Amino acid sequence: MAEFFSMGGYALYVWPCYGIAALVIAGLVWQSLRDWHVQAALAAELEKAAGGRVRRPADAARQGEMK
Amino acid sequence: MRRAFLALAARDIRLAAGIGGGGGMAVFFFLTVVAIVPLGVGPDRPVLELLAPGMLWVGLLLASLLTLDRMFQADVEDGSFDLLSMGPLPLELVAVAKSLAHWVVTGLPLVVAAPVLGILLNLPPERMPLLVMAMLAGTPALSFIGAVGAALTVGIRRGGLLASLLVLPFYIPVLIFGVGAVEAAAGGFEGQAGMQAMLLLGAISLASFVIGPLGAAAALRANLR
Amino acid sequence: MRRAFLALAARDIRLAAGIGGGGGMAVFFFLTVVAIVPLGVGPDRPVLELLAPGMLWVGLLLASLLTLDRMFQADVEDGSFDLLSMGPLPLELVAVAKSLAHWVVTGLPLVVAAPVLGILLNLPPERMPLLVMAMLAGTPALSFIGAVGAALTVGIRRGGLLASLLVLPFYIPVLIFGVGAVEAAAGGFEGQAGMQAMLLLGAISLASFVIGPLGAAAALRANLR
Amino acid sequence: MTTSDLRLHVSDLACIRGGRVVFEGISFEAGAGEALVLTGPNGAGKSSLLRQIAGLLDIEQGTIALTGGDPERGIAEQAHYAGHLDGLKPPMTVLETLRFWAAFLGGAAGGVETALEAMALAPLADLPAAYLSAGQKRRLSLARLAVSPRPLWLLDEPSVALDAASVARLRAFMAGHLAGGGIIVAATHLDLGLPVARELRLGREVAA
Amino acid sequence: MTTSDLRLHVSDLACIRGGRVVFEGISFEAGAGEALVLTGPNGAGKSSLLRQIAGLLDIEQGTIALTGGDPERGIAEQAHYAGHLDGLKPPMTVLETLRFWAAFLGGAAGGVETALEAMALAPLADLPAAYLSAGQKRRLSLARLAVSPRPLWLLDEPSVALDAASVARLRAFMAGHLAGGGIIVAATHLDLGLPVARELRLGREVAA
Amino acid sequence: MSLTAAQRFHAYANPARFMALSDRLLTPLWAAALLTIAVGLWFALFNSPPDYQQGETVRIMYVHVPSAWLAMFGYSVMAFASAIALIFRHPLADVAAKSAAPIGAAFTFLALVTGSLWGKPMWGTWWEWDARMTSVLILLFLYLGYMALWAAIEDPVRAARAAAVLALAGAINIPVIRYSVVWWNTLHQPASVFRMDGPTIAPSMLLPLGLMAIGFTLLFLALHLVRMRAEIMRRRVRALRLARASSSEA
Numbered sequence A: 001m002a003e004f005f006s007m008g009g010y011a012l013y014v015w016p017c018y019g020i021a022a023l024v025i026a027g028l029v030w031q032s033l034r035d036w037h038v039q040a041a042l043a044a045e046l047e048k049a050a051g052g053r054v055r056r057p058a059d060a061a062r063q064g065e066m067k
Numbered sequence B, C: 001m002r003r004a005f006l007a008l009a010a011r012d013i014r015l016a017a018g019i020g021g022g023g024g025m026a027v028f029f030f031l032t033v034v035a036i037v038p039l040g041v042g043p044d045r046p047v048l049e050l051l052a053p054g055m056l057w058v059g060l061l062l063a064s065l066l067t068l069d070r071m072f073q074a075d076v077e078d079g080s081f082d083l084l085s086m087g088p089l090p091l092e093l094v095a096v097a098k099s100l101a102h103w104v105v106t107g108l109p110l111v112v113a114a115p116v117l118g119i120l121l122n123l124p125p126e127r128m129p130l131l132v133m134a135m136l137a138g139t140p141a142l143s144f145i146g147a148v149g150a151a152l153t154v155g156i157r158r159g160g161l162l163a164s165l166l167v168l169p170f171y172i173p174v175l176i177f178g179v180g181a182v183e184a185a186a187g188g189f190e191g192q193a194g195m196q197a198m199l200l201l202g203a204i205s206l207a208s209f210v211i212g213p214l215g216a217a218a219a220l221r222a223n224l225r
Numbered sequence D, E: 001m002t003t004s005d006l007r008l009h010v011s012d013l014a015c016i017r018g019g020r021v022v023f024e025g026i027s028f029e030a031g032a033g034e035a036l037v038l039t040g041p042n043g044a045g046k047s048s049l050l051r052q053i054a055g056l057l058d059i060e061q062g063t064i065a066l067t068g069g070d071p072e073r074g075i076a077e078q079a080h081y082a083g084h085l086d087g088l089k090p091p092m093t094v095l096e097t098l099r100f101w102a103a104f105l106g107g108a109a110g111g112v113e114t115a116l117e118a119m120a121l122a123p124l125a126d127l128p129a130a131y132l133s134a135g136q137k138r139r140l141s142l143a144r145l146a147v148s149p150r151p152l153w154l155l156d157e158p159s160v161a162l163d164a165a166s167v168a169r170l171r172a173f174m175a176g177h178l179a180g181g182g183i184i185v186a187a188t189h190l191d192l193g194l195p196v197a198r199e200l201r202l203g204r205e206v207a208a
Numbered sequence F: 001m002s003l004t005a006a007q008r009f010h011a012y013a014n015p016a017r018f019m020a021l022s023d024r025l026l027t028p029l030w031a032a033a034l035l036t037i038a039v040g041l042w043f044a045l046f047n048s049p050p051d052y053q054q055g056e057t058v059r060i061m062y063v064h065v066p067s068a069w070l071a072m073f074g075y076s077v078m079a080f081a082s083a084i085a086l087i088f089r090h091p092l093a094d095v096a097a098k099s100a101a102p103i104g105a106a107f108t109f110l111a112l113v114t115g116s117l118w119g120k121p122m123w124g125t126w127w128e129w130d131a132r133m134t135s136v137l138i139l140l141f142l143y144l145g146y147m148a149l150w151a152a153i154e155d156p157v158r159a160a161r162a163a164a165v166l167a168l169a170g171a172i173n174i175p176v177i178r179y180s181v182v183w184w185n186t187l188h189q190p191a192s193v194f195r196m197d198g199p200t201i202a203p204s205m206l207l208p209l210g211l212m213a214i215g216f217t218l219l220f221l222a223l224h225l226v227r228m229r230a231e232i233m234r235r236r237v238r239a240l241r242l243a244r245a246s247s248s249e250a
Ligand code: HEM
Pocket: F061, F064, F065, F068, F069, F111, F112, F113, F114, F115, F116, F118, F119, F120, F122, F132, F133, F134, F136, F137, F177, F178, F179, F188, F189, F190, F191, F192, F193, F194
């Protein structure tokens, strides 16, 4: 076991390599998922607040009228 | 007053930390300057090691210089400065708040980035702590001296470049002692030369902390009335 | 069209040549960057000689980068760009005029200043002609590639710093071949390696002369509509 | 400018800014000698519409066409645009500014004098733009329209910052353009006093 | 703001800009609840006068004093100035902008809400300033006045770019300030519709 | 007459089909990525021999090489999506390009760090300015610049186009990285897997390497989908906010 962890004397290089890779990837996964949850929650909240009115922007925005 | 001071510093940090603000940008620029040097002078390792402290400080100076220009200029151009100068803070404290904000968003990240860049330039690891300490002692001076240059050139289009030129001569002591501190470590006599250079750096920073804002406020008054 | 092109180039040169314009400024900046190097690395002459071509090119790149930011930005901010884009010149030619003006006010003076700075760095006089030729062949590329970076960051606060970062990777070939051309001279085989590097520099400049304005115009259209 | 069959057609135009529909379904026409005044509350899209006609803002949908003009030049090249920004360079004097634009836009000889005249700028001719007051800057940026004749004028709140005398001068200037067979589309919150002006009202009445 | 003996004294004021005398020998007074409207042709020196009162421009000659206010604070600290420039930061939202100024100027609690209210900015609160139209920007920069109470308001063409509804709102806003015992000095080319307004006309009639 | 679907998308981002499809794909993708990487790790750490030259350090390869590949793959995805966005103006394309950048940058960073960790025992230095390493460093700069440009431009439509121009210009760097070892003779290994004449690497090492590479690629795809979904939601939030502002405003 100790032999395995010593990596033939290269433990100082091999383990940080895997460690950093794990950290970076975990961080990226965590950040991506959190971003998705935050944005999805925000969107749901705003949509509820808008009460479906925003779904028909065309009518709300059709406003040109000649005089 | 305290509320106004903190509000101003916080606003400046926030504006600068956002993209287009210059904080992260300065580090990134530092990185590119340092990366471009080996491409220019060749990848010879001993030469790089020789150059490393100097190039790191030069990169730091340049990155810090380039972010100076907007310290007051942006506020003057969009009219906010008129309003700031009518607030409860004397101009001297406005200058302190802005210099501090500048240091937080440029000086500090540059110091943190320096060791990584040191690796790229083949700087021996045992010299890193001294490098970081010297930079911590020296970078505040860059922001506070820089404020005077920024204030002197406010209201001039492209004042930024002019400010760099005005300020550069005053940065040179910081550069010399900064490099000195790191090189002393190589000589192994940290006890004397290294400490001495470090103390001098600290002294310059302290002096600039007093003189910088006074000079900046005077320059702003002269320029904007 | 020709009248419009010349009028625009002349106006830009005139605006840039004035104080706050950036022309003389770039040279001055070049000077300080190069002057700062011996301070950082120590005055050891053989080392300086070794570093000279690289440092000269690095200084040139940085000085050229720093003046990029306002190529389009100033016009966009004050609304002139709207009017320029409604004129008879296609945006591509507007970009050519502006890149040319940039080269005239920064590239050219830098090339003229380089030999003087070479002396400061202890560069052997016999290498000067090659240095100047290489810089003449290479600097237009800096302005024309730079135009794309300036166009990409137009409309961004502090776009200047960002533009430097975007452009720098694309400057690297110029740097490598530029230094190559000067170093080949040291090896005494101008006939082959030197000429080859020089030809490559010229080729890069020519290519950037075509691609730069096209890219800049595309970026301007993307950014401003 | 004597082409009397000149006509600006805008049909079913939509504008999206910052991911939001500002307006859609806008259609109108304007013929030679006609002025169209855009009104509406702040944020209704007046400036945006003018920029779309000038080719300075993308058109999401719909068409804008100018018929009866120079078939070889696009709308942008046949139009003058005067927006919220002045487009002046602080170090350039009034005269230099007008000369540059005359050269760049391909103005005819004498255009610069006409322009100085039209906005009463002659006494200021040698002042750098940095020294001008707000209204003087505005006058200079409007004087540019006289420097090279173009049939379509797009004016965004042109009378802002002008004193009464300058407003009168602007009115005469615009009337002259219309009389010469030009078209004007102008956004404003004030009365511009244009002779043959129709009004296009953007946006709903302000409720809040 | 309830100090009813508040009074602004300006006597024998002169202004020199760019080596040229813009005006001289200007004297006036304004007491609590009074408004003074500066008029005059472009370049007459209205903006310059306002900047002198605000302490933003050197005074060549003459005196400016505010009596009856807070004796420990200078005029600049007792005045709000709204000039031609908006002083807005594109990335900061409407709310952030007002919050910052409230903190910086030492505004009382609730000032931000009052300000949003006064200029009907509540619906725009979360928009970055970069997205605002010309009139919306103007409204934001005026809303700043409500964020922290100061007795003297210096307004340079405040109604520019505002639509009719916003002008009415501005009018009510200013009337409220005057009713509370404040002073307003405003430069304008338009009718601001202020209740108790006197007019000070600067400059000669335009001759050129 | 009204706006087309693509135009609506910018205003009220709601590409229902993509959302539904990606929702169904995500769970299997995550599972496959995890499984492949787990098995790959087992082989990489426990069930593969040390190299006769490089000893145990060869295990760094199983992270380094897939990271390096994905660094380049990420950029290729970005550049390809950018080209589609510029030519066809398909709104999903610029979402795809934008979302690929941080993932690619992370893998580039990993390639650099693991390369350094490998370089120290092998060549006795953390860093060397050889052509491949330098070009990978430049790749990182390009990613960072691309992300900075996106962040710096407020309006996503404009940001997308400007960033696409940059991404395409930077694409020259990919062949430079790939062939740097051929064009310049450098310290770095030449290609040994993707060769015309077949891989020159021992099968016992090829298996963990292949598994890790596939695992990383699956991970990339899963992350990419998640980030695209988040980006679409972000735009939707933005549009809803603006719409709220305008509907109560005017
Ligand atoms: C920071 C430094 C390094 C960087 C940026 C780097 C970059 C790369 C890249 C981009 C590749 C993929 C090349 C391709 O498929 O075309 C690669 C592959 C590889 N690298 Fe590195 N590397 C670095 C250091 C090292 C070191 C120190 C070693 C070992 C001594 C090494 C060994 C390898 C090997 C064996 C491959 C696989 C080649 C193949 O099969 O195609 N690398 N590296």
